[in-house]
Amino acid sequence: MREITVPDVLPSNLPFAGSAQFSMTAGDFIELYGAEEEKEQWDAIVTCFFVDTAKNVLDYLDTLWSAMKPGAVWINLGPLLWHFDNIADESSIELTRDEFIELVKRVGFELDEQQFRDCVSVPYTANDRSMLQYTYRAFMCVARKPRLEK
Numbered sequence: 001m002r003e004i005t006v007p008d009v010l011p012s013n014l015p016f017a018g019s020a021q022f023s024m025t026a027g028d029f030i031e032l033y034g035a036e037e038e039k040e041q042w043d044a045i046v047t048c049f050f051v052d053t054a055k056n057v058l059d060y061l062d063t064l065w066s067a068m069k070p071g072a073v074w075i076n077l078g079p080l081l082w083h084f085d086n087i088a089d090e091s092s093i094e095l096t097r098d099e100f101i102e103l104v105k106r107v108g109f110e111l112d113e114q115q116f117r118d119c120v121s122v123p124y125t126a127n128d129r130s131m132l133q134y135t136y137r138a139f140m141c142v143a144r145k146p147r148l149e150k
Contacts, residue, residue: 115142
């Protein structure tokens, strides 16, 4: 056995807590963040190992778009394994990375090409001392919802 440390910090105790909102919620993303009270409430959204959990990724993109303020940034990291692929009686949309990026642009997001990373090696539930290692070849992108024209 070896000792491990786990951060024990409440987001409400962070220095910026009085001026920023932070949300990490268990539940259905579309139901929670697609609600009217979430419309244009977020300056930034970070998704990690997330977009490929959608049955219809366009629903996720529409929800992200709706929840983000104009000028807000979306940071995504993860593989595109499409969790509902090849499951009997489940319909889903499985896109290639290039198709996904094209869809992101068609929704209206502006991709920051300088921040795009392809085939990022990302450990998943890894113990560096274990003989068993899970590593995904993921991609990272940063996109922005355009600011409103004045």
